[in-house]
Amino acid sequence: MRKYIIKRILISIAILFVVSFLIYLLMRCLPTSYVENLARQKSMQPNSKSYEEWMQQLSAAYGMDKGIFSGFFTWLGNALHFNFGDSWHYTVPVTQKFADTIWVSVYMGAVSMFFEIIIAIPLGIYAATHQYQKSDYIISVVAIAGMSLPTFFFASLLKLVFCVKLGWFDLFGLTGRNYEQLSSMGQIMDKAQHLFLPIVVLVVISIGSLMRYTRTNMLEVLGQDYIRTARAKGLSEKKVIYHHAFRNTLIPLVTIIGGSLPGLFSGALITETLFGINGIGYTSYNAMVNGDIPFSMFYLVFIAILTLAGNLISDILYAVVDPRVRVS
């Protein structure tokens, strides 16, 4: 087992190396207009250095003055020391901006994941145990509809109904206008209120696939011989489903949920952008659109690490949860 994990980690590191090089390559292929623009702007300011000096400094800041390979290794060397440079767009160190914005996203992701799990799994199981009945069809179609909903459209609809027509929530932002005057409890409630709609969007968008996954796996388990045996020996239907079938359904569910845990840190780009919440998704979106290379580079590599971690966790969990699986 340990050998397997070590092997997987080594492979992941190799993949990560290649991926970060590819991302770096892409970043280097960006038209340098951003650096030039920035240098021009900065040199326009009173008492500023000349355009050439700024250009030099900015190029050096991201190793743009070096060749692609040496530039990449410089970046990598710095990155290994957790030195990701300063964000161009936000003009603060990348890691500082990251620390400022990540927790809102994690909070949003964690809450929505919690609701996703407690809604999707029971419904999936219900649909599986009532296969080909009306409730199964309804749940399946709703699941597909949820999966098919474009985030931006759904978010806009919610905004129209709840923010504009009913006026329950603000259209944008994480805090209300009178946030500063509120008590600490009031501030928490204010934030929670502002996060309500984004979380609803995240839950509805992601609930469908987990529901279908649960249903499919439950159906597969229900078709197994040991379920027939359980029924044959006269166990109650309740016991068969919740004691024998459900536990076996949990195996793939645990692995997939475990695998999606790192994804909590990646932020919800579209949802955060639409609701104007300063999470990591919104922040990185602005950085990417504005050609902020240090921040984008950091974010992309970060996402890549999360993906790899997710795969690793789900593979390891698969082996841990299911004793039948032998690691080779």
Next chain:
Amino acid sequence: MSRIEKDENVEELENLMENQDIRERNEEYSIGDDRRVKSLSPGALVRRRFFRNKVAVIGLVILIAMFVFSFIGGIVSPYSQDQLFYRDEKVSKDYASAKKNDEYQFLAKDSEVFTSGVKADMIVAILDEQPQFTSGKDTFTLTKEGNNFYSAKVGDKVCGCAYKSILTDTEGKTTFDFDTTFAALKALTNGEKAFSAGGKDYTIDESGAVSLGDKVVGNISSFIIKPANNGVELSKEFRAALVKAVKDDSEKFEALNHKGKNTKFTLSFNADKEVYTAKTETVTRKYDTYSYPSAKHWLGTDVNGMDLLTRLMYGGRVSLLIGFIVEFIAAAIGVTMGGISGYFGGKVDNFIMRIVDVFYCIPTMPLIIILGSIMDKMHVSPMMRMVYLMLILGFLGWPSMARLVRGQVLLFREQEFMVATEATGLSVRRRIFKHLVPNVIPQLIVSMTMGLGGTIITEATLSFLGLGVKFPFASWGNIINDVGNTFVLTNYWFVWIPAGVLLLLTVVAFNLVGDGLRDAFDPRMKR
């Protein structure tokens, strides 16, 4: 449980009846006749299973409707996708203003003598009706030349005058010299039709218009009438009608405007400034933006004044086409790579799978956003942008296809029919493309159908962010893009809700059909 049994019973019954049918028909055939056995090709079986699935059929119907809407609708629609519409708006605009002159105006012939001090003393003298007054060193004789018209003389010489009726030029400005003004005022007082000043002969009519020959050069009246816009020559009739309306206190009057057209004017009075304003309704042509649904535009118009229904049709074309092309690119690369990987195995397999791992690890959405903003900065033309978008999405989509195909190929490679192809000595190419790939195709079709929905959402999301398909091309995503403007979100539902509904329906339909196809291809999954 009981429900399923019932269904099965019904099905059995149906089968029994069918068999009865066949048996009845079979009586015509001899025992050895092939036609006695009703056989269905695998394709027909799949079709039958698919059409038994009501939900999938609904999905198929929606899809067909979408295709008809987008591809035929665009042809049927009387408008084109970037046709602009205008609307005429009536705007009440100021045409001219009139102010009654209640204060004496002064005009000096000899400004050194006729100073402002003299003017003030002259007013006092006029109000006191004194025949002469002294101002400074000089003594002036005040002569009443007419109604509200006085002249001041030193000795016999006229040095200035005071009056209330004003001689203005056609633009409403006082540019005439003293002699002309004085002569005109005299003529007006005496009711004369003509006067001469400065060697020129002027005529004057009852409305106060002063002409030099045939041309109207000015106007004399107790109203100062100015056109609202420079360069507009107010007609004689207009001035007369305006003055008449002011005197009659009527709010509406008709007169010829400067273009010689009979126009209706409304008169309003500003009590603060004591100015009468004549307004006329002018028609302005504007882009017909955000007009509500009507018979002409069934879904209204968008921000640019284009017909939304037509935009939706063309947008559907773009969304569907991009979806299909992207999936085909992904499938083409995926099948090749996956096929090679699965069939040859070993080092090749390892190598390709590592590439797939790398691709899986690349964050797709951020990457496309970055590429989109690069294209923004490089000012790529909208057409090329669409092409690039398809290539990028297709290229990023192949790894999942490759994985799927590889898995399938690995499954089939060891089966007897493949061993048989090897034993019969078929070439590798033939073995792969004739025997292996056709077996993979069902799974591929299912995955592509489901993937189409996802691709359409991705494209729409990008276009929504303004990084995908760009104006003048329409796509469902960039039609919804307008909702970013809060005013549109709040007030113009018809701009974004129809596009969203179409998008949702299409993606749901693709998923339903994909589901149905999977069940139809793989009967083991069904029961």
